[in-house]
């Protein structure tokens with residue numbers, strides 16, 4: 001029997017999931033929802049699928065087996081809670097929200113319903129991330145240095161009250177990978193600057209930020225973001241342990257490992273990482289086996305919480321504790 005999948009939000013990132021899902025023999029793409037109905041129709045057309053303007057109406061009419069929620073940070077809440085209340089497992093793109101209150105309300109609805117969820121932190125599906133975890137389990141991390149440097153976008157992306165800013169929306173991948181490998185955070189301290197980026201309508205994001213994170217196990221990290229750079233940039237995370245040095249680089253998070261004892265290792269980041277995560281999510285929906293769900297909703301909330309707390313630190317100028325929520 002085919003797994004009947006629906007989409008909420010049919011913008012840029014939805015295509016990265018629609019393509020691999022459409023190639024899976026046991027998946028049927030049944031319906032697409034977007035507040036811009038023309039986008040939903042365009043996405044639905046190649047599959048002879050239905051289109052909707054409202055997620056709840058789509059759930060009640062189509063009764064999908066699973067839903068992909070690919071919404072901008074400010075638009076979350078209704079689609080997830082509606083899915084949870086109807087027992088529909090969902091995949092949601094990162095960040096889970098730019099609002100901690102919304103994320104907590106969704107997390108609670110998910111827990112109450114007991115449904116399967118997966119957050120789009122695709123780097124957790126990389127072989128390199130798992131090899132790094134294995135090494136760091138024996139040789140605990142001490143220091144991590146991460147960055148996401150590039151250019152700024154417009155629309156909702158460039159408006160901090162909608163996107164949460166670059167750290168919440170984009171560098172969240174680096175923060176999440178650091179959390180995957182270093183453990184839970186207890187405190188953040190952040191600084192930001194703005195006023196360099198010009199010429200983007202309604203732009204209110206910070207242009208650059210620095211965030212220091214203190215982890216429960218004593219490790220510390222410094223994660224930098226900049227979206228004011230138009231001549232290249234890059235993405236990376238370097239982790240230092242006492243006997244190992246692990247360098248993830250580029251969007252694909254290629255990994256180089258240097259160890260005091262042992263040969264250097266290189267693990268290339270997988271090109272088809274969205275497809276790999278999608279296969280694992282669909283398999284989990286089908287079998288109920290969550291072994292390869294590396295980022296549940298409750299877990300994804302914790303990565304969002306660090307970046308939202310860092311925004312608070314940027315505003316207050318002081319450190320912010322990461323409280324249990």
Ligand SMILES: NC(=O)c1ccc[n+]([C@@H]2O[C@H](COP(=O)([O-])OP(=O)(O)OC[C@H]3O[C@@H](n4cnc5c(N)ncnc54)[C@H](O)[C@@H]3O)[C@@H](O)[C@H]2O)c1
Pocket residue numbers: 008009010011012013014033034035036039053055070071072073075093094095120121122169170
């Ligand atoms: N995993 C990744 O590497 C990755 C890459 C890009 C984007 N993303 C994330 O995916 C999310 C979406 O990004 P995008 O680039 O696709 O944005 P987008 O603006 O291209 O698409 C979002 C779509 O959602 C629709 N929408 C907004 N509110 C809605 C609602 N309430 N109901 C239904 N549809 C609604 C919009 O009309 C739009 O078509 C963001 O949170 C972004 O951070 C993740």
